[in-house]
Amino acid sequence: MSHSRGPLSQLRRGHEELVLGLLRKHGPLSRGELGKHCGLSRTTLYDILADLVAEDAVVTASPQDTPRGRGRPAETLTLNPDAGQAIGIDFARRGLHVAAVNLAHEIVGAASEPHAADLPWEERVDLAERLVGTLTGGGLRLGALRAIGVGVVGPVSGPDAEAVPGESGQEAAGGPGQDGLEAEDGGEPVPHRVQLLLRERFGVPVLLDNNTRLAALGESIWGAAAGGRDVLYLRLSHGVGGGLVVGGSLHRGAYGLSGEFGHITVDRDGARCDCGGTGCLETVASIRAVLDAYRAEGGRADDVPELVKAVKAGEARALGLLDGVGVAIGGVLAAVCNAIGPSVIVIGGELAETGEALFDPIERALSAHVMPVSLHRVSLRRATLGEVAGALGGIALVLHESPLLARYPAGQDLAPGLYQQEGSP
Amino acid sequence: MSHSRGPLSQLRRGHEELVLGLLRKHGPLSRGELGKHCGLSRTTLYDILADLVAEDAVVTASPQDTPRGRGRPAETLTLNPDAGQAIGIDFARRGLHVAAVNLAHEIVGAASEPHAADLPWEERVDLAERLVGTLTGGGLRLGALRAIGVGVVGPVSGPDAEAVPGESGQEAAGGPGQDGLEAEDGGEPVPHRVQLLLRERFGVPVLLDNNTRLAALGESIWGAAAGGRDVLYLRLSHGVGGGLVVGGSLHRGAYGLSGEFGHITVDRDGARCDCGGTGCLETVASIRAVLDAYRAEGGRADDVPELVKAVKAGEARALGLLDGVGVAIGGVLAAVCNAIGPSVIVIGGELAETGEALFDPIERALSAHVMPVSLHRVSLRRATLGEVAGALGGIALVLHESPLLARYPAGQDLAPGLYQQEGSP
Numbered sequence: 001m002s003h004s005r006g007p008l009s010q011l012r013r014g015h016e017e018l019v020l021g022l023l024r025k026h027g028p029l030s031r032g033e034l035g036k037h038c039g040l041s042r043t044t045l046y047d048i049l050a051d052l053v054a055e056d057a058v059v060t061a062s063p064q065d066t067p068r069g070r071g072r073p074a075e076t077l078t079l080n081p082d083a084g085q086a087i088g089i090d091f092a093r094r095g096l097h098v099a100a101v102n103l104a105h106e107i108v109g110a111a112s113e114p115h116a117a118d119l120p121w122e123e124r125v126d127l128a129e130r131l132v133g134t135l136t137g138g139g140l141r142l143g144a145l146r147a148i149g150v151g152v153v154g155p156v157s158g159p160d161a162e163a164v165p166g167e168s169g170q171e172a173a174g175g176p177g178q179d180g181l182e183a184e185d186g187g188e189p190v191p192h193r194v195q196l197l198l199r200e201r202f203g204v205p206v207l208l209d210n211n212t213r214l215a216a217l218g219e220s221i222w223g224a225a226a227g228g229r230d231v232l233y234l235r236l237s238h239g240v241g242g243g244l245v246v247g248g249s250l251h252r253g254a255y256g257l258s259g260e261f262g263h264i265t266v267d268r269d270g271a272r273c274d275c276g277g278t279g280c281l282e283t284v285a286s287i288r289a290v291l292d293a294y295r296a297e298g299g300r301a302d303d304v305p306e307l308v309k310a311v312k313a314g315e316a317r318a319l320g321l322l323d324g325v326g327v328a329i330g331g332v333l334a335a336v337c338n339a340i341g342p343s344v345i346v347i348g349g350e351l352a353e354t355g356e357a358l359f360d361p362i363e364r365a366l367s368a369h370v371m372p373v374s375l376h377r378v379s380l381r382r383a384t385l386g387e388v389a390g391a392l393g394g395i396a397l398v399l400h401e402s403p404l405l406a407r408y409p410a411g412q413d414l415a416p417g418l419y420q421q422e423g424s425p
Numbered sequence: 426m427s428h429s430r431g432p433l434s435q436l437r438r439g440h441e442e443l444v445l446g447l448l449r450k451h452g453p454l455s456r457g458e459l460g461k462h463c464g465l466s467r468t469t470l471y472d473i474l475a476d477l478v479a480e481d482a483v484v485t486a487s488p489q490d491t492p493r494g495r496g497r498p499a500e501t502l503t504l505n506p507d508a509g510q511a512i513g514i515d516f517a518r519r520g521l522h523v524a525a526v527n528l529a530h531e532i533v534g535a536a537s538e539p540h541a542a543d544l545p546w547e548e549r550v551d552l553a554e555r556l557v558g559t560l561t562g563g564g565l566r567l568g569a570l571r572a573i574g575v576g577v578v579g580p581v582s583g584p585d586a587e588a589v590p591g592e593s594g595q596e597a598a599g600g601p602g603q604d605g606l607e608a609e610d611g612g613e614p615v616p617h618r619v620q621l622l623l624r625e626r627f628g629v630p631v632l633l634d635n636n637t638r639l640a641a642l643g644e645s646i647w648g649a650a651a652g653g654r655d656v657l658y659l660r661l662s663h664g665v666g667g668g669l670v671v672g673g674s675l676h677r678g679a680y681g682l683s684g685e686f687g688h689i690t691v692d693r694d695g696a697r698c699d700c701g702g703t704g705c706l707e708t709v710a711s712i713r714a715v716l717d718a719y720r721a722e723g724g725r726a727d728d729v730p731e732l733v734k735a736v737k738a739g740e741a742r743a744l745g746l747l748d749g750v751g752v753a754i755g756g757v758l759a760a761v762c763n764a765i766g767p768s769v770i771v772i773g774g775e776l777a778e779t780g781e782a783l784f785d786p787i788e789r790a791l792s793a794h795v796m797p798v799s800l801h802r803v804s805l806r807r808a809t810l811g812e813v814a815g816a817l818g819g820i821a822l823v824l825h826e827s828p829l830l831a832r833y834p835a836g837q838d839l840a841p842g843l844y845q846q847e848g849s850p
């Protein structure tokens with residue numbers, strides 16, 4: 001599948017998108033009907049259709065039995081429901097999530113696999129290819145693949161993937177050695193390398209963004225905050241972060257550094273944080289922090305599911321711990337609410353699985369610290385898309401059809417040079 | 426001056442704006458040149474010009490001496506530099522600020538006057554009219570006045586002035602009885618009454634918004650953050666509040682409740698706040714809070730200028746106090762920075778006059794609590810527009826030409842009914 005289809009010129013890609021869009025909108029159309037709608041010359045249209053059919057993006061449908069005036073009925077063309085158009089990949093700290101949509105923008109599959117936090121990037125990309133393979137094994141073809149939307153941990157300034165440079169950028173991504181995102185031996189920043197690796201592997205543009213911001217996007221389009229114009233998304237996972245939809249637009253921040261709720265100070269005398277700060281929310285509310293604290297109090301849990309079990313059994317130790325964690329989280333949420341005034345707060349990530357044990361104290365602290373006038377104007381919800389939220393957000397980035405992205409920089413591949421080099425047919 | 430000019434129909438107003446815009450852009454034009462540019466019929470154009478001249482918005486300029494081919498040179502028309510087009514009024518808690526621009530959008534005057542916090546609204550509006558009179562006394566004519574942009578304390582959902590309803594809304598505006606904004610005897614909310622009073626007095630549409638948000642707008646267009654696309658503005662005055670420019674747009678929040686930095690908790694065991702919360706930043710960093718704390722420690726200062734004097738004299742008590750206040754402010758700013766990633770922080774309000782004594786600890790705490798990766802990406806600045814920032818923001822709201830307002834609801838008068846009732850000439 002790699003390199004099976006060199007990128008076309010932007011113009012030609014635009015014509016293809018026009019034809020695909022018409023088929024998406026109208027359903028099956030004859031060549032003549034397509035010609036009327038698209039305004040392309042007959043030669044150009046037939047050329048494009050031939051290619052689309054050759055690569056299985058479009059299939060010819062048998063003419064219907066309705067009799068026509070004379071001659072045989074015209075053959076119609078329709079989108080191949082098995083053709084993939086966009087893939088989203090979330091390179092999370094300790095796991096990989098992929099999802100794909102077909103040309104009709106239906107989600108045709110999603111898959112996840114955990115891995116060690118120190119898995120080298122080459123192997124992560126291998127794993128990504130394997131997981132995407134499980135989707136194509138399910139019938140998805142990649143011939144029509146337009147681009148891949150990729151989420152990575154840490155600050156990324158935008159879909160054009162200018163990773164934030166500077167000595168502390170990598171630390172902010174989760175600490176040296178912890179998530180494998182630091183540049184090795186002074187080489188190029190990891191986001192760029194990932195992008196190049198994926199680009200080589202799949203032969204299509206790769207759009208990059210922060211994976212938690214993409215999860216916020218996914219939840220705001222298809223998930224718990226669908227339709228929300230002012231959304232605060234918080235993810236409680238190996239890291240603690242989030243994303244914002246502000247006034248109907250996904251927010252990036254001046255330097256791609258927004259949504260870092262996990263690094264808001266909750267305890268000035270607290271533990272040292274990987275970001276270089278002290279007493280950040282992440283030092284209290286990340287998976288590691290919660291499990292460490294639980295074990296320090298004599299609890300036994302190696303992972304979140306085991307903690308959830310203890311919670312469901314009503315174990316006082318687990319409930320007490322989560323109460324304190326929830327109060328810290330609620331305090332941070334209240335501060336951010338007072339600053340930006342969202343109408344919806346969505347909480348996701350593995351720790352959200354602890355349910356009311358965590359959400360009740362969050363709501364209590366939120367109520368205590370948000371301006372009373374805002375209290376009944378913000379609704380607290382649990383994320384609904386699960387662990388593939390980030391991969392789905394990556395797909396949204398590629399499709400770039402959500403109004404939430406209207407003001408977000410349009411997806412640009414990192415290396416337009418490469419894009420040209422591979423030439424057009 | 427009141428009712429001297431009934432509102433015209435929107436169409437006619439649009440034609441007038443077209444003509445005024447052409448004169449603003451090209452400078453003096455003859456009737457013939459105007460006709461070519463504007464595309465209006467000769468009758469319509471001459472009608473409109475006659476009215477504009479009659480109301481002193483446009484003046485005829487003597488023909489220049491350059492000889493023409495034949496006949497006498499054509500008379501040219503030009504904007505009257507003394508004609509006011511927009512007025513901004515900031516109804517602050519204890520003072521009133523007005524500013525005006527002429528048709529060329531030059532600021533032609535500004536004036537301020539302090540008053541008691543409990544001054545009734547009718548008298549505030551009288552005062553506003555008097556202050557505006559001092560500007561017109563300076564030569565400004567109100568004939569061409571298009572609208573008034575008004576800032577008020579407390580939550581306002583937007584320039585269409587839907588004041589936030591609900592039992593606690595007025596408290597959030599600064600506490601019952603403190604700023605006179607609460608509805609009296611269950612009457613209509615104060616922002617609406619102010620709007621109606623001003624509308625009666627000046628006979629033009631009155632656009633309303635939160636005054637601190639307008640100050641943020643003013644500073645982001647003409648002040649310390651001019652050109653900034655991601656700006657955090659904090660005002661340290663009788664209340665503590667702020668405003669945000671997010672991704673190049675003035676931010677309003679889902680319910681007009683954004684920028685309430687003064688109600689972010691800084692001390693869970695702190696003093697009761699007028700908003701109903703406990704230990705809000707405002708209980709530590711408002712003018713009253715700072716002066717009270719200073720006096721409690723034996724200091725003598727009745728107002729901010731006296732405190733500034735003590736600071737300039739290097740008094741340890743004043744410096745120590747402001748150090749603590751600055752640390753609290755810096756912590757809140759760091760939290761908001763981590764959440765939204767601005768590139769500029771602007772601090773205004775009377776307390777900013779204390780200078781380094783306050784800014785140094787703010788910067789220290791900001792550095793200690795903002796994510797290290799963001800540290801060198803945000804610049805802390807002192808506001809430059811002074812006390813008329815809010816009035817200038819009101820003018821910006823009326824002109825609605827700043828890109829920062831491109832996505833902000835266009836100015837709508839509260840009462841379109843009234844607008845119709847008064848009829849057109």
